[in-house]
Amino acid sequence: MKISKAVITAAGRKQRTLPLQTLIDSDGAEKSVLSIIVEEALRAGVDEICVVVQPGDAEQYAKVAGDHAGRLHFVSQHEALGYGHAVYCARDFVGNDPFLHLVGDHLYVSRTETGCAEQLVTLASKNACAVSAVQATRENLLPYYGTVRGARVAGTQDLYQIETVVEKPTPTEAEQSLIVPGMRAGHYLCFFGMHVLTPTVMDILGKLIQACGGNTRVSLSEALDELAGKERYLALEKHDWRYDVGVKYGLLTAQLALALSGKDRDEVLSKLIELLALRDQRATGR
């Protein structure tokens, strides 16, 4: 299975300006969040990228995409019908192909030389099925993520066959139906914000959206739960780092993470230490 397309969603009400923010990437170059995400996708071998935006946002996005603007297709989400609907907006772009899906407000830092998306795409290609990146997440963060239950694939350390997907479960529900053997107490496999999906997802989303009749929002998790019942669907447990730039200090944390994992690490580190030392001096009055 070859994955040459990617879909980035950036149409959320609170999300739309985040990809426009500027950061210094780990290579020391100044880039927009959007560019960093696009580069993550490109490193994974993707050729074409579709960005789902709110109507009127495409122009600004194209501007901050820099050299990559030419590769981007923009699709507008005209109605705020949820995350699932945003993905569904890219159905014509995806056609009958599998695709990499990233969210527009997350940045990733890999522990290895291989990019996070690249690892995911390689695995999906090899197994010829949908794969979602997941991460062991403490139960207090359940209100923010889709969560999966799965059985470990024999002979692997970090691969699970997904059985159930629940969008933002309560810990009560998680404890009753989402416990994965081998996980620490109070920890669940939550989405990492990165998926390789098959076109079946678009069919499922289409049906769900039709069933709702445009009255309620459709979550991607609902469709993925159905996908798990229809075809082989794996979860890859990631030990890398993900940064949500939309939360309080999210952008700052992401920036620090990028800087500390790149070529300017020593410079940033020494500045941080200097800051801490100065703060300490002030606090003690010396």
Add this chain to the structure above:
Amino acid sequence: MSMLINIIRSQDKAVRDQALDAFCRNASLDQLCAECAELDSFRRSSDNLYERVRALFFLYAVYRFHIPARLPADQIGRVPFDGYTNLLQRRFEEAIDIFLGMQAKHGLSDAIASALAESYHRLGFQTLANQVRKSVRSVAGNHWMFRIGHPADQPLRIRPELLPDTGDRSNHPILRETTPVRMDLTHSGWSDIFFLGMDFPEGARVLNVSIDLCIRDISGMNKPKPPVEAYFRVIDRPVLRLVSVDLEAVAEITSLAEVFDFARDYLGLLKGAVIASGIVPPGMEGAEQPLSDVLGRLVKPGYGIEIVSQVNNIPKGSRLAVSTNLLACLISVCMRATGQTRYLTGQLEEHERRLVAARAILGEWLGGSGGGWQDSGGVWPGIKLIQGEEAAEGDPEFEISRGRLLPSHQVLTETDVSMETREQLQQSLVLVHGGMAQDVGPILEMVTEKYLLRSESEWKGRQEAIKTLDYIIGYLKSGDVHNVGLATHRNFFGPIQTIIPWASNLYTETIIDRVRSEFIDDFWGFWMLGGMSGGGMGFIFHPQKKTSAQVKLQEIMSTVKHELENGVPFAMEPVVYDFAINEKGTTAELLHHDDALMPAGYYTQAVPSLLRKEARHMSALQRAELDRFSEACNVNPQLTGMMQKLFERLLPRPDQVGAGKKTLQELLDANGFDLEQHERIKADLRSGRIGLAQNRLPIGTKIEDVSPDDVTDATYGLGTLYKKMGMEALKEGMVAVITLAGGAGSRWTKGAGVVKALNPFCKMSGKHRNFIEIHLAKNRRITRKCGTSIPHIITTSYLTHEPIADVLTRERNFGHEGQVMLSPGRFVGLRLIPMSRDLRFAWEEMPQQLLDEQAQKVRESLHQALIGWAQSMGEANDYTDNLPLQCMHPVGHWYEVPNLLCNGVLAKLLDERPQLKYLMMHNVDTLGADVDPAILGHHIDSGSSMTCEVITKRLDDRGGGLARINGQLRLIEGLALPHEKVEFELSYYNTATTWIDIDQLLESFGLKRADLADQAVVTTAIHKLAARMPTYITLKDVKKRWGKGQEDIFPITQFEKLWGDMTALSELTFSFVAVSRLRGQQLKEPAQLDGWLRDGSEGHVDSICAW
């Protein structure tokens, strides 16, 4: 291998179900001791819950019932104080080790056996409680709540449907949950006790019906509806607002600590639900952060929630598990609101109901209470069979107990029980609340204990109760309600009373008799609901008779209650219900806009305080709510008359004394209240001259145990010579009996203000008997033996005189042929608000029985609230905030003899019987005391002014004893001992039975027989001697009743002078006689009754009575 361990471990049912008693009956003392040693080491090493618990109960029973019967009755033993303090601190293992060490060193004694029995008993229940707690925590869906400790980690969020409308900020939707209560159609021998389900799942089965209810009214306007309701909404202030409409309690909580403070107000149940539903998870207890942090994450910053509970007119003690179902209802509404159920409204799914039930158990434990596993049955719809389930792999109980904590629920369909049968059941059954609201806790402990001991008759009874359930299911399937009635009736008079005789009482049986004679064959049967009878009960009639039966039952219950209420504690007037089977279980609906109204009672409480506020100080929600409420008052029929109620609330009228009722002042005046003494006591209390700590003798007082020569041993009798001498005196009419029945018996009735002496507590010789009847029957027996009538004087007080006089007249002295006289009290005190100093002394400095972890927290919180109450009411002020009779107090039994002198009873008796020379005076609860000729002979022979009877001590015999105080042999009150430890060094306990030489006694007052006619001389003499007697300050519990069967218990201060202090008078001479336990023991609390019945005490009392 030990025989008893073999019984416990055997896989063969026939062996495992053998009764302990059967083995012990033929075992020698040595065999029993050897078995105990093996059992103790077995229970320490076993990992299996059932094995440990059964071994503990075997040990308890052997030490409580079988070993004492084989020990010499005159053997003196002591309970080591450090063992006792460990026991109080719930360090049971340490206590057991100390007691066993004492046994190994000094041999086994009755005292050590009693201490070991108590320790094993408590450890057994502690082990069970720990397992229930562990299992509830282990239920999937509950773990996380114990891990979340910081508000920032709160993982729940309010469902968006409940958030205020962004377009119309005044629209705060309300989620309303309504839940039926449950009735147990079968009463399978209390098989819903947790441990039964966990050890004997196949025998743990009940048929449980969800019902709607209302109090029946003649107009027929009331229609049954779900009796419990809970309301949930988001509010625009960052507080947790809890409201109980029926208890009229409101709290706006801003700190996490207050959420966990259960006894601070009447909102413990709502707090339990908030915690058990995860809104404030139990893991947050002790966190310092403000509650608004939790609410901010749960809702959004600046917002809070309001939870309102309402019970629709169902009084406490209904035996319909109202409080558990209310808790479940509250938990359910909170879970729905926080997305922990699939649907916000409508019915719950099965796995959600199970979680609600598990969390209700958790909530009850948090609040320090607990019921059975079927109690949250109202969450499920209709009729269901609830049964124990074997623990399987994956269950937290697997390999720990045979059964699971939570049973399974099988809802019976219309095919199982047709709609016609359901209808017929509703047409035949009359549900009532008899008015009694007793604590069933001791009953449930007895059931557990008897199950584990497999006592022969009780075990047989349990098998029959199990069969009854099958019969009832069969009858329901075939639509035969008549036979259902017969079966429940048989169950009550058969298995239920075989297992627990205390489940029945005179009140219930009198009602049943009268209903039977009124309706004859149209009365199909009685049906006991819940833990014991007297509260919620069912009567099954021919359907055509239901309406007339409802009317008649109300009449019968009211009449019988009136006849018995002086001796039986009633919490309220009896009521008859209308009911309907609820086929939905718990359900919820979401109310918007104009429909978003709280129950009417909520507004009676909330609106007056809102009206007192200026509009600009109200939040948007409060302003909108007032608008909506005033609008609804015009159109909503449920709010009819609301304006009138609001006016009454805003301008309350003063309470008026009921016609014919005496005021407190009138009662005080009529009963010899000494205002001068009262004011002196108040001043002394306030200044700290008297108080609990000041009751004690100086620390330097030399207190020694007595030597064998100080006491005459009468445990095996005193020989024929004394007996003959005593019998002669009896024949000559030289003796009278005094039964002290002036006290309130507050430990017996928990301060309910009824007369303990008239409490028909036990069936003897086929009838329920009260204390007075038993004392008269003992007198009758001796009278018949000696051939001369023995006058029987019953001392009374303002509290007991009229009821005792009424009952004796109505019952014609219970057929007693001899002379019965009442000696009314002539002294009375007025209770006082306690000093916080004394409360702290009692609760913090005196050794206190520590409760189970959570119950202890609740108690400590209650103590803080009560100290606050005392301070706000004014320490040492007069206690007047209760019924007048509850504000007065008897002034101690020292005054009983002066009463006899004052009220002319002794003078009259001596006039009629100049030969009268001796009095035998005893407490009303010393049931084994009779006019024993041998002890009388010994008293005569000794020539002493008084002979006091003492017994060797057991663990619970506390409150003083016989000692040498600075060299003087005398009785000493526990209150006066400088340290608790001293009491444990004394060998004998005072039974308070005293033989008195009348002339020598009069002499101590400075009187002669002839002086008794002169009231002034007598009064002066009494005051003179009273001044020499120490005054003790004591704390007593007093009940205050309010609402619908609700009761509060307050500690109040009163003073006492005690008879035992007479032994300190040097001008009198005293003898001390050690008597057998059967003769000298006292029945202080109803919880002692079962042991009293089983250890042969009841049989002994019966044997010294002539009925």
